[in-house]
Amino acid sequence: MTAVVARELEKRFGSTVGLNRIDLDIQAGSTTAILGPNGAGKSTLLRLIAGLARPSSGTIEVSGRSAHHRISRARVGFIGHATGLYPELTARENLLFAARLRSVPNASARVEEQLAEAGLTRAADRRTGGFSRGMAQRLSIAVGLIDDPEIVLLDEPFTGLDRTASDRLVERLMGLRQNDRTLVLVSHDVTLAAKLADAAVVLRRGKIAHRDSGGDLDPSTLENAYTAASDRDVA
Amino acid sequence: MNALLAVLWKDLLTEWRSRDRAIAMLLFSMLMVVIFHFSLPGGATTATRAYAPGLLWVAYVFAALLGLGRSFAIELENDAIEGLARAPVDRGWVLLGKTIANLLILGFVQAVTACIFALVFEMDLLPIALELIGVVALGSIGLCSVGTFFAAIAVRTRLREVMLPLLALPFYTPVLIAASRATNALFETGSVPFEPIQFLIVTDASYLIVSFILSDFVLDE
Amino acid sequence: MTNAVSNQVPTSTSPGINRALTITGAVLAVSIAVWAYLVYSAPLDSVQGLIQKILYVHVPCWFAAYAGFVVTAVCGAFYLWKNDERFDRVAVAGAEVGVLFCTLGLVTGPIWAKGTWGHWWAWDPRLTVTLLLWFIYLAYLLLRSFTEGSTRTARFAAVYGIAGIAVIPLNYFAIQLFGGAAMHPNNLERGSLGTGMGWPFAAAVVTALIAMLHLVLLRVDLENKRIAADANAAEWDSDEDF
Numbered sequence: 001m002t003a004v005v006a007r008e009l010e011k012r013f014g015s016t017v018g019l020n021r022i023d024l025d026i027q028a029g030s031t032t033a034i035l036g037p038n039g040a041g042k043s044t045l046l047r048l049i050a051g052l053a054r055p056s057s058g059t060i061e062v063s064g065r066s067a068h069h070r071i072s073r074a075r076v077g078f079i080g081h082a083t084g085l086y087p088e089l090t091a092r093e094n095l096l097f098a099a100r101l102r103s104v105p106n107a108s109a110r111v112e113e114q115l116a117e118a119g120l121t122r123a124a125d126r127r128t129g130g131f132s133r134g135m136a137q138r139l140s141i142a143v144g145l146i147d148d149p150e151i152v153l154l155d156e157p158f159t160g161l162d163r164t165a166s167d168r169l170v171e172r173l174m175g176l177r178q179n180d181r182t183l184v185l186v187s188h189d190v191t192l193a194a195k196l197a198d199a200a201v202v203l204r205r206g207k208i209a210h211r212d213s214g215g216d217l218d219p220s221t222l223e224n225a226y227t228a229a230s231d232r233d234v235a
Numbered sequence: 236m237n238a239l240l241a242v243l244w245k246d247l248l249t250e251w252r253s254r255d256r257a258i259a260m261l262l263f264s265m266l267m268v269v270i271f272h273f274s275l276p277g278g279a280t281t282a283t284r285a286y287a288p289g290l291l292w293v294a295y296v297f298a299a300l301l302g303l304g305r306s307f308a309i310e311l312e313n314d315a316i317e318g319l320a321r322a323p324v325d326r327g328w329v330l331l332g333k334t335i336a337n338l339l340i341l342g343f344v345q346a347v348t349a350c351i352f353a354l355v356f357e358m359d360l361l362p363i364a365l366e367l368i369g370v371v372a373l374g375s376i377g378l379c380s381v382g383t384f385f386a387a388i389a390v391r392t393r394l395r396e397v398m399l400p401l402l403a404l405p406f407y408t409p410v411l412i413a414a415s416r417a418t419n420a421l422f423e424t425g426s427v428p429f430e431p432i433q434f435l436i437v438t439d440a441s442y443l444i445v446s447f448i449l450s451d452f453v454l455d456e
Numbered sequence: 457m458t459n460a461v462s463n464q465v466p467t468s469t470s471p472g473i474n475r476a477l478t479i480t481g482a483v484l485a486v487s488i489a490v491w492a493y494l495v496y497s498a499p500l501d502s503v504q505g506l507i508q509k510i511l512y513v514h515v516p517c518w519f520a521a522y523a524g525f526v527v528t529a530v531c532g533a534f535y536l537w538k539n540d541e542r543f544d545r546v547a548v549a550g551a552e553v554g555v556l557f558c559t560l561g562l563v564t565g566p567i568w569a570k571g572t573w574g575h576w577w578a579w580d581p582r583l584t585v586t587l588l589l590w591f592i593y594l595a596y597l598l599l600r601s602f603t604e605g606s607t608r609t610a611r612f613a614a615v616y617g618i619a620g621i622a623v624i625p626l627n628y629f630a631i632q633l634f635g636g637a638a639m640h641p642n643n644l645e646r647g648s649l650g651t652g653m654g655w656p657f658a659a660a661v662v663t664a665l666i667a668m669l670h671l672v673l674l675r676v677d678l679e680n681k682r683i684a685a686d687a688n689a690a691e692w693d694s695d696e697d698f
Contacts, residue, residue: 082314100240409630453611
């Protein structure tokens, strides 16, 4: 079963090409790492899957429906660069809003669960405007996972997290994998990606420069592909 | 419907925490009364009462524009707008939730402004309070529906404070014309003619429908 | 890389547009000549005299302006539906040409009005609605220049362009129901034109519409070239990296 299917997917921003006719299948229950240098189109790809951007041409489908459709949006959780939090609201209220917006059953119980998971139970009634980068990032991840989505998209989720929080997140992602969730992870960290993912895509200038779906990823092969993709841009 | 209520609750709670929008709108419309006083020949008194309905709506329109502009600014701070765009519902519900929140915040400002007008122009608004609320509500639905819709557009352009009035004002004219006529008749005769009310209902309905349908295109990217 | 980029950006001048431009250009030249002759030989108005001849400029401008705005709204709707940026290029052309003709109409109107009504300006429904429409499509063009990102620009503009046409009846009825008295004649069909004025008027309207079409095509062609030039520049930049 494929969770995400991209065909001839293209995204242009005026005359710059963000993604250049990409074909991609992401298997349900797999963890895919998307690697590549800055400006390679990683975030663009993620935003297209999340239904936050529309293709210039080609198609992107989530479980057989256009990624932009509201049913597709219900299947996908997105943890982006920005935290998406409202600074005037407390941690609990931010989660409660996300839960209500996405019609989560038993919203308040689920909110408490997520607060505990993020280690924010004691800070639950503080306004998020005063949160540190790490706390905000943890809460942002909790918000993204509030409705336990089938497909979880993460854009550099480890940014701003300290060692403990990082390890907790890795554990959490492993847990999601075991529950057959589909994970798509954008990262710079090749070692971490190789450890977490069972498939990898290296993007370079909007094209897929390397793909690997062997199951067990070899960090050094990935590292080489990544370096090759980055090198030509710098030289 | 869940999403509508969630957005409404969130917007009102955010506003209640900071109160910055309501206070700014209120001060703005109070200042406008002062400006009206100095710009009217003979000042804002019983002698110039005939101008009161039109000026009242001028104050309402500009206070509304001020508040609507801020309505989406809170969504941009941490890119929270992406969460709204990803809500698994028709985006019209999200926009409608914001419209109602804006309507309630504007309603509070309008009530206080009307009291100040009554004080300055020495009008007794109590006997016609219900009718006035009805007319103001009908007019404000028109202002807030397209206003919230255009605010979603304007907030993501450069010079957003300039863009919103330019986009919205040509769409405010029909509302302004009918609402000030109705208010004028209400102040003069104590009753509201049917024609402007009918027109306001048609306008509100078309604005609500058009912004609901097109809402899908203004929240993402 | 080179292949990929040139594949998705249309070539600088499409032969289709060039051919169409030649045709509209030729028809326009003929049409202007016919229009000039007919207007020159049209009978003088018995009441208004010579100034009435401004009719053959003023009214056709409105036809062209409204046609331009309709092009913008329709192409905007097609853009939202098909997600094809070629529609957006026609939409922006329609708005610019529409605003041009609208400005011409708004300038020629007061000249005529001063001569016949005795006022430069009257808050008559048709005039006021057109003025508002002029504001709307100027706001449309401003919106385009103030929005960053080409897809966002195109989408916002399409939405506003559609809404701009949709608000015409509301504004019109509001002003007619509660606004000032109408100064313009109620119908511009047979009856309100004097004998011998029909053909010159028809020629004027046809000329204006052809001029509109020609300008829209020119503008679309210009936009195509601009985008192609941008793409070439981008390609040039990326080549330098190697």
